[in-house]
Amino acid sequence: MKAYTEKFQKLASDFLERQKEQSAPSDPDPLNLSGAMMEMTKYFAEHPEQIVEKQVNLWKDYMKLWQSTAKKMVGDQDVEPIVSPAKEDRRFKDKEWEENQIFDYIKQSYLLSSKWIENLVEENPQAESHEGQKLKFYARQFIDAMSPTNFAMTNPEVIRETIEKNGKNLLNGLENIAKDINPETGEFRIRMTDETAFELGKNVATTPGKVVYQNELIQLIQYEPLTETVYKTPVLITPPWINKFYILDLRPENSLIRWLVEKGYTVFVISWKNPDESMADLDFADYMTLGPLSALGAIEDATGEKSVNAIGYCIGGTLLACTLAFLGAKESIDRVKSATFLVTQVDFSESGELKLFVDDRQLAVMENLMEEKGYLDGSTMAQTFNMLRSNDLIWSFVINNYLLGRDPFPFDLLYWNSDSTRLTRACHSQYLREMYKENNLVKPGAFVLHDTPIDLANITIPTYIQAAQTDHICPWKSVYKATQQFSGERRFMLAGSGHIAGVVNPPAAKKYNHWVNTDTPENPDDWLAQAEDHPGSWWDDWHNWLKKRSGKKVDARVPGDGKLEIIEDAPGSYVKIRY
Known part of the structure; x- marks a missing residue:
C-alpha cells in the first residue's frame, strides 16, 4: 500500500506542476x-x-x-x-x-x-x-x-467485489488510473479495450490487398480478388478521416470490404494520413483533390476504367457529395456511375447534438487551439463523440476499470474507436463553419471549391442513401434530407441500430432490420409511414441495387497488373500513424 501511496503522490505532484506551467485559458467560459x-x-x-x-x-x-x-x-x-x-x-x-x-x-x-x-x-x-x-x-x-x-460506496456490485477481493479491486483500479495517465504530457485517457490485443494487418484490417498509389494525404488500397471474374466497374470507398478506414474491415466475418470483394467487386479504399503540423493548411478542396479526385485517376491507371461506383461514409460521404457536385459543374460527372452514401449529411439544419458545439464563441476557442498546433487533437473529437453517449462510452469504463479494477476487454470495435486521428486546422474549421454553422452546402453556389460554386442539384447520377435509426451522430431524418437535394434517381434505406452497427451489419449476423420505400416524399415521417420493414441486414438490398450499375463480368484484376506498381501490403503505413 505504501508503494501505491508514493506513486500517486508523485502523480499528483507532477500534475500540479504541469498545471502551473500552463497559461490561464483565454476564455473563462469556452x-x-x-x-x-x-x-x-x-x-x-x-x-x-x-x-x-x-x-x-x-x-x-x-x-x-x-x-x-x-x-x-x-x-x-x-x-x-x-x-x-x-x-x-x-x-x-x-x-x-x-x-x-x-x-x-x-x-x-x-x-x-x-x-x-x-x-x-x-x-x-x-x-x-x-x-x-x-x-x-x-x-x-x-x-x-x-x-x-x-x-464505490453506492454501487452494490462494487461493494460486493470489494468485500470478496479484500479491496484488491480498488488497488487494481488505482493501477489502471496510473496506466491511463500519459507520463510525458499528463493527459488522462480512459482505455476502452486492451489495445495490445490488436495489430493492424494481423487480426484487424486483414482483407488481402496492396497499396497501389499514395500522395501526401492518402494511400489508395486495391484489394486482391476472391472471385475468378469481377464486375467491370470498380468500387471506390471514401471513408471518414475523423476515424480510420478499417471500421469497414475489422474482422473477416463483419468486414464490408471483404464482403464486397467476395461478391465480385474490384474494391479500392482511400486510407487518409493522420496529419501533422505541416499539413495545417489543407482544406476541404485539398481533401477533394488529393482524395477522391486523385483516386479516380489512379483507378483508371490501375484498371483502365474511367468510371467507378463511389461510396462515402459519414464526412467521407459529405466530401463525396461535394466531389460529385464539382464534377457535375465541370460536366465530368460521368466519372462516377452511381454513389452510395452511408450515414451522410449534406443538409445540416437538423444535425443533432453535435451542432451544440458549434457557435461563434466555441468555434473561436477551437480555432485558437488549432492555430497553435495546426490540427485538432484526435482525442478532443473522440471525447466529444463519447459525451453523446456518456453512460456507455465513459462511465461504464470508469466503473469497470477503476472501481471493479478489471482490465478492459479486448474488443476490435473499441480498439478502432480509440485509434483517433487528428484533423487539419483549415479543413476542420471550414467544415464546422460552412456546414454545421452556416449550412452552405444546400445553398446553391454558397460553398466554393477551387473557384467552383457547389450545387448539389448537379448530382444527376443514381444514389443509394443509407441512414441508421438510432444514429446519434448523423440523425436519420437529417440524412434523409439528401433525397430532396440530389437530382438523379434516389433510393433511401433506413437501417436499424446506430452510426456504426447500422452500417457494419453483415447478413450472416441476422441482426436488426431495415426499411425500404421507393418514394421519397419531402417529410421523412411520411416516408417511414409507407416503408416496408425487412428483417436483417440491408447489404443484400444494396448489392442488388449496385450490381445493376456495375456492368458485365470481366476477368479478375490483380493489384499491380495495371500501370500502378505495388507500394506495400494493405492496410498500408498511413493507417498505422498514431500520436
Missing part, C-alpha cells in the same frame, strides 16, 4: 454556457411560483418514496416503484437495485432528482433555442456523472 444559465436564473427569479411548485412536487415525490421504502422494509413486496429507469438504461441491471431496499431507495432518489433537474432546464422559454439545447445537454452530462453507479 463552452459559452454562462449566458444560458443567467437567462434561466433570471426567468425563475421573475416567476418564483414555478420554482416553488417544482420544489413542492419534488418534496411530495420524496415523501411517496419514503413511504414506499418503509413498506418494503416491513416486508411488503408488492409496492410499486415511484419512478423506474428507462427500459434502455443498463446502469441498474444488478439485482440489488431491485431487491435491496437501501439501494432501491438510492436509485429512485437519484432518478427523482434527475427528473427534477431535467424539468428545470426544459421548462423555460429558451429551452428550444441553441443555448437552451446546450444547457440541456450539459445538464444531462452532470446527471450522468452523478449516478450512484459511478461511486
Whole structure:
C-alpha cells in the first residue's frame, strides 16, 4: 500500500506542476454556457411560483418514496416503484437495485432528482433555442456523472467485489488510473479495450490487398480478388478521416470490404494520413483533390476504367457529395456511375447534438487551439463523440476499470474507436463553419471549391442513401434530407441500430432490420409511414441495387497488373500513424 501511496503522490505532484506551467485559458467560459444559465436564473427569479411548485412536487415525490421504502422494509413486496429507469438504461441491471431496499431507495432518489433537474432546464422559454439545447445537454452530462453507479460506496456490485477481493479491486483500479495517465504530457485517457490485443494487418484490417498509389494525404488500397471474374466497374470507398478506414474491415466475418470483394467487386479504399503540423493548411478542396479526385485517376491507371461506383461514409460521404457536385459543374460527372452514401449529411439544419458545439464563441476557442498546433487533437473529437453517449462510452469504463479494477476487454470495435486521428486546422474549421454553422452546402453556389460554386442539384447520377435509426451522430431524418437535394434517381434505406452497427451489419449476423420505400416524399415521417420493414441486414438490398450499375463480368484484376506498381501490403503505413 505504501508503494501505491508514493506513486500517486508523485502523480499528483507532477500534475500540479504541469498545471502551473500552463497559461490561464483565454476564455473563462469556452463552452459559452454562462449566458444560458443567467437567462434561466433570471426567468425563475421573475416567476418564483414555478420554482416553488417544482420544489413542492419534488418534496411530495420524496415523501411517496419514503413511504414506499418503509413498506418494503416491513416486508411488503408488492409496492410499486415511484419512478423506474428507462427500459434502455443498463446502469441498474444488478439485482440489488431491485431487491435491496437501501439501494432501491438510492436509485429512485437519484432518478427523482434527475427528473427534477431535467424539468428545470426544459421548462423555460429558451429551452428550444441553441443555448437552451446546450444547457440541456450539459445538464444531462452532470446527471450522468452523478449516478450512484459511478461511486464505490453506492454501487452494490462494487461493494460486493470489494468485500470478496479484500479491496484488491480498488488497488487494481488505482493501477489502471496510473496506466491511463500519459507520463510525458499528463493527459488522462480512459482505455476502452486492451489495445495490445490488436495489430493492424494481423487480426484487424486483414482483407488481402496492396497499396497501389499514395500522395501526401492518402494511400489508395486495391484489394486482391476472391472471385475468378469481377464486375467491370470498380468500387471506390471514401471513408471518414475523423476515424480510420478499417471500421469497414475489422474482422473477416463483419468486414464490408471483404464482403464486397467476395461478391465480385474490384474494391479500392482511400486510407487518409493522420496529419501533422505541416499539413495545417489543407482544406476541404485539398481533401477533394488529393482524395477522391486523385483516386479516380489512379483507378483508371490501375484498371483502365474511367468510371467507378463511389461510396462515402459519414464526412467521407459529405466530401463525396461535394466531389460529385464539382464534377457535375465541370460536366465530368460521368466519372462516377452511381454513389452510395452511408450515414451522410449534406443538409445540416437538423444535425443533432453535435451542432451544440458549434457557435461563434466555441468555434473561436477551437480555432485558437488549432492555430497553435495546426490540427485538432484526435482525442478532443473522440471525447466529444463519447459525451453523446456518456453512460456507455465513459462511465461504464470508469466503473469497470477503476472501481471493479478489471482490465478492459479486448474488443476490435473499441480498439478502432480509440485509434483517433487528428484533423487539419483549415479543413476542420471550414467544415464546422460552412456546414454545421452556416449550412452552405444546400445553398446553391454558397460553398466554393477551387473557384467552383457547389450545387448539389448537379448530382444527376443514381444514389443509394443509407441512414441508421438510432444514429446519434448523423440523425436519420437529417440524412434523409439528401433525397430532396440530389437530382438523379434516389433510393433511401433506413437501417436499424446506430452510426456504426447500422452500417457494419453483415447478413450472416441476422441482426436488426431495415426499411425500404421507393418514394421519397419531402417529410421523412411520411416516408417511414409507407416503408416496408425487412428483417436483417440491408447489404443484400444494396448489392442488388449496385450490381445493376456495375456492368458485365470481366476477368479478375490483380493489384499491380495495371500501370500502378505495388507500394506495400494493405492496410498500408498511413493507417498505422498514431500520436
